[in-house]
Amino acid sequence: MARHIMTLRSDDRPGIVAAVSSALLEVSANIVENQQYSDEGTDLFFMRTVFDAEQADVERVVAAIESSSAVHNHDLQVRPEAERCRTLVLVSRFDHCLLDLLHRWRSGDLPIDIVGVVGNHDDCRALVEYFGLPFSVIAVTPETKADAEAQLLAMVEEKGVELVVLARYMQILSDGLCRALEGRAINIHHSFLPGFKGAKPYHQAHDRGVKLVGASAHYVTADLDEGPIIEQDVVRVTHAESPSRLVALGRDVERRVLSRAVRDHADRRVFLAGRRTIVF
Amino acid sequence: MARHIMTLRSDDRPGIVAAVSSALLEVSANIVENQQYSDEGTDLFFMRTVFDAEQADVERVVAAIESSSAVHNHDLQVRPEAERCRTLVLVSRFDHCLLDLLHRWRSGDLPIDIVGVVGNHDDCRALVEYFGLPFSVIAVTPETKADAEAQLLAMVEEKGVELVVLARYMQILSDGLCRALEGRAINIHHSFLPGFKGAKPYHQAHDRGVKLVGASAHYVTADLDEGPIIEQDVVRVTHAESPSRLVALGRDVERRVLSRAVRDHADRRVFLAGRRTIVF
Amino acid sequence: MARHIMTLRSDDRPGIVAAVSSALLEVSANIVENQQYSDEGTDLFFMRTVFDAEQADVERVVAAIESSSAVHNHDLQVRPEAERCRTLVLVSRFDHCLLDLLHRWRSGDLPIDIVGVVGNHDDCRALVEYFGLPFSVIAVTPETKADAEAQLLAMVEEKGVELVVLARYMQILSDGLCRALEGRAINIHHSFLPGFKGAKPYHQAHDRGVKLVGASAHYVTADLDEGPIIEQDVVRVTHAESPSRLVALGRDVERRVLSRAVRDHADRRVFLAGRRTIVF
Amino acid sequence: MARHIMTLRSDDRPGIVAAVSSALLEVSANIVENQQYSDEGTDLFFMRTVFDAEQADVERVVAAIESSSAVHNHDLQVRPEAERCRTLVLVSRFDHCLLDLLHRWRSGDLPIDIVGVVGNHDDCRALVEYFGLPFSVIAVTPETKADAEAQLLAMVEEKGVELVVLARYMQILSDGLCRALEGRAINIHHSFLPGFKGAKPYHQAHDRGVKLVGASAHYVTADLDEGPIIEQDVVRVTHAESPSRLVALGRDVERRVLSRAVRDHADRRVFLAGRRTIVF
Structure with a gap:
């Protein structure tokens, strides 16, 4: 398992956290740190999640989140923490x-x-x-x-x-x-x-x-x-x-x-x- | 919809965030603020979630989380933000x-x-x-x-x-x-x-x-x-x-x-x- | 003896501190606190001195300082610390x-x-x-x-x-x-x-x-x-x-x-x- | 004229500031900065004075201060500011x-x-x-x-x-x-x-x-x-x-x-x- 940092910016809709956490659970990833914020002024949702997962599973996580109806106009990135x-x-x-x-x-x-x-x-x-x-x-x-x-x-x-x-x-x-x-x-x-x-x-x-x-x-x-x-x-x-x-x-x-x-x-x-x- | 503060302390197991966020999504609750922390020293998981939901749905949320296999030895509390x-x-x-x-x-x-x-x-x-x-x-x-x-x-x-x-x-x-x-x-x-x-x-x-x-x-x-x-x-x-x-x-x-x-x-x-x- | 606060603003000339401290010594006043500053930009000298002295001697101190050739265009004030x-x-x-x-x-x-x-x-x-x-x-x-x-x-x-x-x-x-x-x-x-x-x-x-x-x-x-x-x-x-x-x-x-x-x-x-x- | 830093520690007696400032005035030294403090606990007086003076006059200043009856059990030091x-x-x-x-x-x-x-x-x-x-x-x-x-x-x-x-x-x-x-x-x-x-x-x-x-x-x-x-x-x-x-x-x-x-x-x-x- 390697540690990864996921960052997500999306229009603020219900279900984003559920989509992300389910996608991570699906591959038995372990959430180490999580922060999120809904910005009223811009109606945007921001999330940063640090998790441990097999490298091979990261693509599945990304695909699962992107296929969710909760994320819109989003920017989703995952990278190994070790990648400086x-x-x-x-x-x-x-x-x-x-x-x-x-x-x-x-x-x-x-x-x-x-x-x-x-x-x-x-x-x-x-x-x-x-x-x-x-x-x-x-x-x-x-x-x-x-x-x-x-x-x-x-x-x-x-x-x-x-x-x-x-x-x-x-x-x-x-x-x-x-x-x-x-x-x-x-x-x-x-x-x-x-x-x-x-x-x-x-x-x-x-x-x-x-x-x-x-x-x-x-x-x-x-x-x-x-x-x-x-x-x-x-x-x-x-x-x-x-x-x-x-x-x-x-x-x-x-x-x-x-x-x-x-x-x-x-x-x-x-x-x-x-x-x-x-x-x- | 009324604003609520949920606090959860549990043994640290995979799936807690997914359980909480799914339970909230189920009743169309809107997450306003969320913080979580896994404490290595005690192996405990802590979570504070502020959400907007119908008062009538809160019991369902609590029941759904408590029935999840992810939470153990936990303390879960929800109260209206307005209740001082x-x-x-x-x-x-x-x-x-x-x-x-x-x-x-x-x-x-x-x-x-x-x-x-x-x-x-x-x-x-x-x-x-x-x-x-x-x-x-x-x-x-x-x-x-x-x-x-x-x-x-x-x-x-x-x-x-x-x-x-x-x-x-x-x-x-x-x-x-x-x-x-x-x-x-x-x-x-x-x-x-x-x-x-x-x-x-x-x-x-x-x-x-x-x-x-x-x-x-x-x-x-x-x-x-x-x-x-x-x-x-x-x-x-x-x-x-x-x-x-x-x-x-x-x-x-x-x-x-x-x-x-x-x-x-x-x-x-x-x-x-x-x-x-x-x-x- | 009562505690007094003296404040002095003057053109910045040599001898001001000597004039003040001699005037205070003359009446056996005891200096408790002293701060001074020469401001290059305005060429002004500022001084704040806290001293213990007989009330009756304060006028002599003021007169001695004002008669000194070191102070110019000055503002000198002394008041009992107890006077709020x-x-x-x-x-x-x-x-x-x-x-x-x-x-x-x-x-x-x-x-x-x-x-x-x-x-x-x-x-x-x-x-x-x-x-x-x-x-x-x-x-x-x-x-x-x-x-x-x-x-x-x-x-x-x-x-x-x-x-x-x-x-x-x-x-x-x-x-x-x-x-x-x-x-x-x-x-x-x-x-x-x-x-x-x-x-x-x-x-x-x-x-x-x-x-x-x-x-x-x-x-x-x-x-x-x-x-x-x-x-x-x-x-x-x-x-x-x-x-x-x-x-x-x-x-x-x-x-x-x-x-x-x-x-x-x-x-x-x-x-x-x-x-x-x-x-x- | 060179800038000097004088430090003085002495038993706390009346007249120290007058002695120091007169000694400096005598050689037309210019006081740039001055701080002093009387410590009640130890009954000691501390003073730090920055002044501009001819190098040749510093010895006279020191001698004048040391001959004053106001300083006792003292430690007096003067050194050019430029001497690091x-x-x-x-x-x-x-x-x-x-x-x-x-x-x-x-x-x-x-x-x-x-x-x-x-x-x-x-x-x-x-x-x-x-x-x-x-x-x-x-x-x-x-x-x-x-x-x-x-x-x-x-x-x-x-x-x-x-x-x-x-x-x-x-x-x-x-x-x-x-x-x-x-x-x-x-x-x-x-x-x-x-x-x-x-x-x-x-x-x-x-x-x-x-x-x-x-x-x-x-x-x-x-x-x-x-x-x-x-x-x-x-x-x-x-x-x-x-x-x-x-x-x-x-x-x-x-x-x-x-x-x-x-x-x-x-x-x-x-x-x-x-x-x-x-x-x-």
Whole structure:
């Protein structure tokens, strides 16, 4: 028996849980974990089920659920828990989020396989190579941006990338690339959303005299900083913190928030529901 | 259709979820919320399901589940969500936890009916009566303790009390009373458990120079302060806080923690699993 | 010897601390607590000193400091710690912040004297009168607004009010009243600032799918919700929380944040520095 | 002018602040930051002052303060802020705390110079060498323990080490070494103190069903886990977290707490006051 993660999004109709649980019972699968949620706003039903079953039986389970009259306009996926999420990390010069991801990956905290790291600068090469991973530079200038994005997308396809993590990648993706990566690209925004938008949020926070600064991890969408939020956190600050100290404190929040969001995504815990996310 | 909360504890066997969801589907009940957990340590299965169904169908649901071969040594309960948890509050002289419970009760935050408040002193009478609730004094001295507890237990039975809340009730219950109220009496301990036990925990915390003080809400058991923990929280403190200031800060944590525990219990979210609780 | 709180704001010049500490030493005052801060942005110096001294010596201390060449464009105030901050509370219909202030006032947590509570509705009368305090209604309509504010201001002067607390007072003060109360009126904003502004912030938060909701206490200024922030806090929420549950969770944050801000102000810990506050 | 940090511990007598501020004014030093605290329990006075002054004037300042009749049984130290705290890190096999320290050191977050890392195993060599720092192994067995500690102490003296950080160093120091390093060795304890002591605290936490797990950074003393606490923090957990997941969550708290404690120590913000610490 191998452990599997099933995720299901469907129109919300009666009988879905019965259909799923009967299909699993039929093959003597053992349910280990189960979460579900009916979203009133979108009238959608979301379910995440972890179960132990013979690999050979998974197809029967899927077929049984899909043949049920309870599921409609649905998206059903099952994958072995052992199959880790193939991840590509994008960076610029700051390495704090990158380092956190690499360390958690190596220590087994994150159920991902990092297939590579791409920077628009060369700064993070040594760090990535120390962790034994391939690093490539795809420089981006206004002239080369279209080419650079095409290169990036080609790499995503070639390497079977399931998740792109923008770990303080200081480039704005084009609308086209945002659409191509919809629901599988996570950005870390160095502010509590909604909040200070645009440039230098920590300086804005200092000028405004806030008592907390935060960070938000969200899916990338064409609408800058308006993508569905996956995770957020804050840290308490005082009047005595300079803007540069706020930046340093913010770095801690950013890496913590981004790593949690990546973990939740890779564990198949995050579902899109319009502008919101469901996080089990 | 009325909303119901079903709670189920059973030996952990395959087919429980299928049995429950089929029984609900059979009567066209609509599942609103569902949580489940298989506890490896005790090999027990826990489930909480909120569903909308005709009142008349509930008995059929219960019968169908109980006739399933999947449930063993189980405890199955269904009650209308609208039926609030009948609660008795015990106090001594401190009124901060009591006030918080009364205010949340009145503002509709807590799904409880407070059937009365009992003090071993008269101090809280005016407060309770301002909220329009009956207050009675059952004084406790070494000589009267057995009588006082008998009186208390009689009141619990007479008024159909489902939950007893010790809101900084400064009396230690006898082993007999603890057993009689097992799983339905919640105490707030003015310390982070495990931690400073016994008298004056905030003074102990000050002497030890801790940087956080906390509080724990737990079910009452004969083994003092060792009951299953329902909720805990802490607050940050510094060297500059005097013991009396720690007490004041602790009061905030105590009332917050106790109210959350009462809410979870009244919402039927808390299950006992040996020395631990499962809180959905 | 009586305990005093001295607050000093001055242009930032060398020698201020020496001037203050020498003046205190001269009369054998004992410094109990001292905080100071030089704000680079405004080039202002802020100091708060708690000391024990004979009442008769305080004037000498003040005169000595004011005669020093180190203090410029300064604001120096000394008052006995025992002299509590005369406070007027404004409310509408929601009573959670009001109740928290009243309870903390009665239990000695807040160093304030509540001289009265004014509502634009009668809803909170019973609560206020239970606590033995005077409650008056000053209704506000577009037609009566100017009169109502004049009445309010008259009450502030008559009763020697030093602090006005808007405890979820659902009226926008006129620019004139804001100016008249500058630096001595605290509002609780039911959102994390900057954040959702205007109406129904918890509904906006739900639609945006945020993972934290917060509240901010700030001084009232003519520029709505842009007053200097004194205190902020947040609480973690999930997708499963309905807007009305967010409102309930928000209430807890609001009352906590407002009470802390009132306490800091009444303890003379808060200084205005442009758009920011210094909070010792 | 160079920035300096002055720390002063003295019997608590009147006139200390006046003595210090006059001495600084005399040489036209500019006070940038100042904190002070009178500890009632020990009757000690603590002060930390950051000031800008000519290097040549520092000796005069020290002499002036020491000649004052206000300071008694005192410890007065002044050092340039630019002079970073010479730090030696001890590790075993876990590298999460080590990595955090190394990364913060390199990014300038921590005002320390890491003079080297010593492991009782070779596991962390590659990581340390990637950061360009010397790594040495001093193996410890019951037979070699005395020798190993002598070697360690020799290294501390030779390299002028001011701070020893036990970054999950899985060896108990002898009483002699504890005494030799008193006030300059910081340990991270993988539990909230007081709390679960001894082995496998996260497993104990799981068995007890706690809702928060924590970590504590403290000075090393001969009395195991009873050293003065510098910093503590917690993270919220649920029944669903396995012991190994608690360990992973705990790692995050450990590294955060240890880094903060090291930062505070290196910034000269931590003073010993009996069993407690004063942290400015």
